[in-house]
Amino acid sequence: MMKNKVDIAIIGGGIIGLYTAFELAKRGVENIAVYEKRYIGSGSTFRCGTGIRQQFGDEANIKMMKRAVEKWTNLGDEMDFPNFKMAKTGYLFLLYDEKEVKTFKRNVSLQNSLGVPSKVITPEEAREIVPTLDISEVIAATFNPTDGKANPFLAVYGLARKLRKMGIEINEYTEVKDIIVKDSQVEGVKTSKGEVKADIVLNAANAWAKIFNEKLGLNIPIEPYKHQGIVSEPFKLGEIKPMVVSFKYGGAYFTQKANGGLIGGIALKYGPTWDLTPTYEFLREVSKNFTRIIPALKHISIIRQWGGYYAETPDHNAVIGKIKEIEGYYLAAGFSGHGFMLAPSVAEGMADLITKGHTNLPFDFYDPYRFERGELREQAVQMG
Amino acid sequence: MVDKSKVIICRCNDVTQKDIEDLIDQGITDIEMIKRITHIGMGPCQGRTCIPLVAAIIARKTGKSYDEIGIPPTRIPTQPVQMRILVGDDDEE
Structure with a gap:
């Protein structure tokens, strides 16, 4: 009772x-x-x-x-x-222009002053963390372990x-x-x-x-806004350890889960709405942006897509x-x-x-x- | 006696009959919660094999009807799709 x-x-x-x-x-x-x-x-x-x-x-x-x-x-x-x-496993923000780098440098100093060990790293260092990254357009990154x-x-x-x-x-x-x-x-x-x-x-x-x-x-x-996420089939563990974030490519974020599948999304949102139906637009945009960041993801299959609210x-x-x-x-x-x-x-x-x-x-x-x-x-x- | 730890219920995520029954014995009888803990229904097959089997185990052990147990929502895509197809690059390489 x-x-x-x-x-x-x-x-x-x-x-x-x-x-x-x-x-x-x-x-x-x-x-x-x-x-x-x-x-x-x-x-x-x-x-x-x-x-x-x-x-x-x-x-x-x-x-x-x-x-x-x-x-x-x-x-x-x-x-x-x-x-x-x-x-x-850390968060890795990929940066593509001087303005972004300036903002993130300021953020990193603030984070460091409060005891968070984040740092600005080079594109090559970013690729040491995630070897499959395409760093041709990346000019710097920040990483916090x-x-x-x-x-x-x-x-x-x-x-x-x-x-x-x-x-x-x-x-x-x-x-x-x-x-x-x-x-x-x-x-x-x-x-x-x-x-x-x-x-x-x-x-x-x-x-x-x-x-x-x-x-x-x-x-x-x-207000409720619809955001969406995807999960992929599992692949070799350890390929994408941190959460990788790219504002340039759709506000994409993704990481590999413990079972080897990729989980992530992009900033594309709808609303305010009480509808959580997944959209094809999102599925296409997620794929476009993710594969710009890691081209090898082209060969990986998406197995699930869902919606959820950001209460904004x-x-x-x-x-x-x-x-x-x-x-x-x-x-x-x-x-x-x-x-x-x-x-x-x-x-x-x-x-x-x-x-x-x-x-x-x-x-x-x-x-x-x-x-x-x-x-x-x-x-x-x-x-x- | 069948060894329930060797009876595979979910091939995608390697879940056995024992895994499912242990949860039910702990009082977890909601298929939505069993799904989240074991990842049944969340692999590439989208639950085609495991969901009916898990529902049957819950029904047998708890006496709940299939209507009460319900079926977790199926997510799109209903079959795995490679990202290169979604970006329209399937002719490349």
């Missing part, structure tokens, strides 16, 4: 909701429930590109990602699921397994229809399986977050924080394609915010009220 009263109700059983539940449970909050309208991970987490990187262009995202990588590194042990491991990737399926499965062992309720196929608010105070949630009382509600519904916000009269700009905000940075108008209402959504990689530090900060009222992580940067004040952050380096 589903509980009808909890301390904290979390809307969304993706990586953000589950990881936040885990951080709250570690802080001794036990009466938590997660509500997921389909199966855990089904919204955006299972559709993501698997990349985890600290190579951002602003201090807040770099700090958040540095902390996230520390936590990703230990997550397998922490959730008693050693099968889960972050692969520190402590970036990498992780399997979102195993992250979600491992977290859910651990949470259930800890007695945390995860309700799949349970859709939250409404957040119940009385006198500007959260009172609970109305779900497809009945009402649940709760003093605190966390909206971790990412692409769907705005549905709840709008019902509560809150205008926080988060105007500056491509998430909205995370406490909602002032409604006591007990918290928001962590609008991740603009970076929810999976950011999840550990978002969860840690959110758990501190809920239990202690503050966090040492730079949550101000993600302030939900920045748009209202007319502040836009520098656009996050939005890629993979």
Whole structure:
């Protein structure tokens, strides 16, 4: 039987909701429930590109990602699921003109000043990392060996397994229809399986977050855009270890998964839309751009293509924080394609915010009220 | 007795009957979750062989009907396609 009263109700059983539940449970909050309208991970987490990187262009995202990588590194042990491991295979950004090089040099100095060991390398050094690269147009690259990737399926499965062992309720196929608010105070949630009382509600519904916000009269700009990904047949392991990124070629990003298949995508997007149907245009453009970067990929077959949402905000940075108008209402959504990689530090900060009222992580940067004040952050380096 | 660790359910990703039954025994009975953990249905054959077999194992072990178990969505392309064909370079070399 589903509980009808909890301390904290979390809307969304993706990586953000589950990881936040885990951080709250570690802080001794036990009466938590997660509500997921389909199966855990089904919204955006299972559709993501698997990349985890600290190579951002602003201090807040770099700090958040540095902390996230520390936590990703230990997550397998922490959730008693050693099968889960972050692969520190790096991120390799290929650069094709002086303007790009200038921006990335500035980013690398900022990253280095915050303790991230990224560096600017030559095209030849890039080809030592990925021998099949066509470097004829590449003039430089940046590489950070402590970036990498992780399997979102195993992250979600491992977290859910651990949470259930800890007695945390995860309700799949349970859709939250409404957040119940009385006198500007959260009172609970109305779900497809009945009402649940709760003093605190966390909206971790990412692409769907705005549905709840709008019902509560809150205008926080988060819009669903369709992005797509592909997976190829497996080929010899170790050929493409890092996530390779090229803004010149379609904003392409790709890497080889543990089973040898290629996973990746390009920046082509559609929306705002609630339609996730894969497009032929994407399949063709992905192939065009990938094969410019690594010509040998021409001989590799694509075996799957799917769509998923980037829940985008105007500056491509998430909205995370406490909602002032409604006591007990918290928001962590609008991740603009970076929810999976950011999840550990978002969860840690959110758990501190809920239990202690503050966090040492730079949550101000993600302030939900920045748009209202007319502040836009520098656009996050939005890629993979 | 058949050794279930030698009965291959998914040839693309090398998954055995034992792998599937172990997950069901742990309480993982949602075919979508079994798919994500084992990668059944995600290889070059697009689940043509494994999905009906996995559905049958779930049905037998849990008593769920095939309707309840459901079928994970098939992704395009329904058969593997080389990138050179998609870029229109298939005459090259």
